[in-house]
Amino acid sequence: MSGFRLLEGKTAVITGCNRGIGKAVLETFVAHGAGVFACTRRETAAFSEFTRLLSEKHSVTIIPLYFDASNTTELKTAVKQIAASGLPVDVLVNNAAIGYNALFQMSPPGKLKEVFEINFFSPFILTQYLVKFMVRQKSGSIINISSTAGMDGNEGQSVYGASKAAMICWTKVIAAEFAKSGIRANSIAPGMTGTDMILCIPEVIRGKIPTGGVKRIGQPSDIAATALFLASDLSAHISGQLIRVDGGLP
Amino acid sequence: MTNDEKYRQLFIATFGVTGEALPGLAYQGVDAWDSVGHMELIAGLEEMFNIMMETDDIIRFNSFTIGYEILRKYDVRV
Numbered sequence: 001m002s003g004f005r006l007l008e009g010k011t012a013v014i015t016g017c018n019r020g021i022g023k024a025v026l027e028t029f030v031a032h033g034a035g036v037f038a039c040t041r042r043e044t045a046a047f048s049e050f051t052r053l054l055s056e057k058h059s060v061t062i063i064p065l066y067f068d069a070s071n072t073t074e075l076k077t078a079v080k081q082i083a084a085s086g087l088p089v090d091v092l093v094n095n096a097a098i099g100y101n102a103l104f105q106m107s108p109p110g111k112l113k114e115v116f117e118i119n120f121f122s123p124f125i126l127t128q129y130l131v132k133f134m135v136r137q138k139s140g141s142i143i144n145i146s147s148t149a150g151m152d153g154n155e156g157q158s159v160y161g162a163s164k165a166a167m168i169c170w171t172k173v174i175a176a177e178f179a180k181s182g183i184r185a186n187s188i189a190p191g192m193t194g195t196d197m198i199l200c201i202p203e204v205i206r207g208k209i210p211t212g213g214v215k216r217i218g219q220p221s222d223i224a225a226t227a228l229f230l231a232s233d234l235s236a237h238i239s240g241q242l243i244r245v246d247g248g249l250p
Numbered sequence: 251m252t253n254d255e256k257y258r259q260l261f262i263a264t265f266g267v268t269g270e271a272l273p274g275l276a277y278q279g280v281d282a283w284d285s286v287g288h289m290e291l292i293a294g295l296e297e298m299f300n301i302m303m304e305t306d307d308i309i310r311f312n313s314f315t316i317g318y319e320i321l322r323k324y325d326v327r328v
Contacts, residue, residue: 043287076302079302080302083300083302125305128305131303132289132292132293133293135286135289136290136293136294137298166324177285177286178286178289180286181289181290196300234293240254
């Protein structure tokens with residue numbers, strides 16, 4: 001891929017960048033020339049150093065932003081920092097999420113609210129703010145990281161799955177509403193992927209890995225590659241779509 | 251250019267209306283002020299006056315006239 005950078009000159013906002021899929025998306029995007037606002041909840045020396053080295057390696061700008069997206073004040077402060085930078089927002093990747101696995105009857109209301117707060121309300125509100133940058137530019141790509149749990153109705157995933165299903169529907173709606181403004185919106189539905197969140201996946205589903213599909217678990221880089229495609233002009237005519245990235249597992 | 255002139259010019263540029271039409275102009279009163287046009291207007295106002303509007307105010311911003319009241323809430327002198 002050296003010398004062939006699909007996101008040269010673009011700026012992306014990526015949430016949940018400190019690990020897993022978000023970190024892989026960050027690495028992939030900067031390797032393809034994007035400047036990135038790398039969002040995480042907490043500032044750590046390790047993440048600051050990681051972004052500094054990554055920035056130097058690929059000669060791009062990475063601006064770490066630390067905020068809790070469920071805190072409106074912190075979220076607005078972050079958006080103001082983006083606005084003050086004067087940089088465009090060409091791509092938004094709503095990735096930050098929490099996993100949760102419990103049977104329907106064992107899912108307390110507090111957990112339901114917490115999961116929806118982080119997995120759906122926060123990206124919804126962040127996008128309300130950032131899409132205005134794209135409206136001004138009359139271009140942009142919004143990529144929502146959903147889950148196959150939002151499509152399949154797996155046992156134990158009524159809360160997490162519903163939050164991701166909400167995201168899938170919302171993505172289609174904003175794709176329709178902002179099409180006239182030149183803004184695209186698509187979802188990615190990762191299947192089992194090698195991140196911390198796999199611990200939230202029920203055993204019965206994890207048990208399918210050895211025999212199903214391509215017979216391996218997905219890697220964060222698999223999801224990042226799909227996000228790269230949706231962020232780039234290669235997908236200029238694709239909007240309102242949901243791409244399942246699960247290795248063909250049944 | 252004063253803030254009031256900027257405000258008026260943005261409406262004229264965004265919706266393709268004349269200055270005379272502005273006082274009675276309301277959301278969906280002209281074809282261009284649809285939901286997409288509304289977001290273009292809000293985005294333009296936010297950039298022009300360096301503000302960030304609450305969603306409730308974006309919804310309430312349904313006429314040229316009420317826009318003055320909302321902008322003043324954000325300390326924009328119009």
